[in-house]
Amino acid sequence: MGEVVNISGTTVIVQGNKIGPRAVGKIVIDKKMNEVGRVVDVFGPVDAPYAKIVLFSKETPFRDSAVYLR
Template identity: 45%
Template sequence: MRRVGTVVRTAGGLAIARGSVGEDPPDIGAGVVDESLSRVGRVVDVFGPVDHPYVAVTPASGVSLPALVGGPLYAR
């Protein structure tokens, strides 16, 4: 499991996480969990600067996007 980043906002029904500096972003389609290992969704896009990318995550059913803001996400 590796860190995806911290959720900085929501937009268009997606959670937008800012990736960590110097770490490779997760693959598109990778499963995403929160710090309690609860399933959050899947990576649908990676964009922005190569050394500090943003990661767009489509939420799983029943996931509250506003509750994710400010929290870390991890790829499985």
């Protein structure tokens, strides 16, 4: 999906290259296959979109770490 570029509370912004409107509502996982949150919005330019993710818990992924769509 992409890399974490911003963390604010239980909201994370991810910049990716293959994020489209169909990603909204999908579960996001980390590299250990743990479910970390859900995509609630996709925005920005088509060639480098951003996704807003609401986390399931207060444990957040590290900035610049990769996350993936389930």
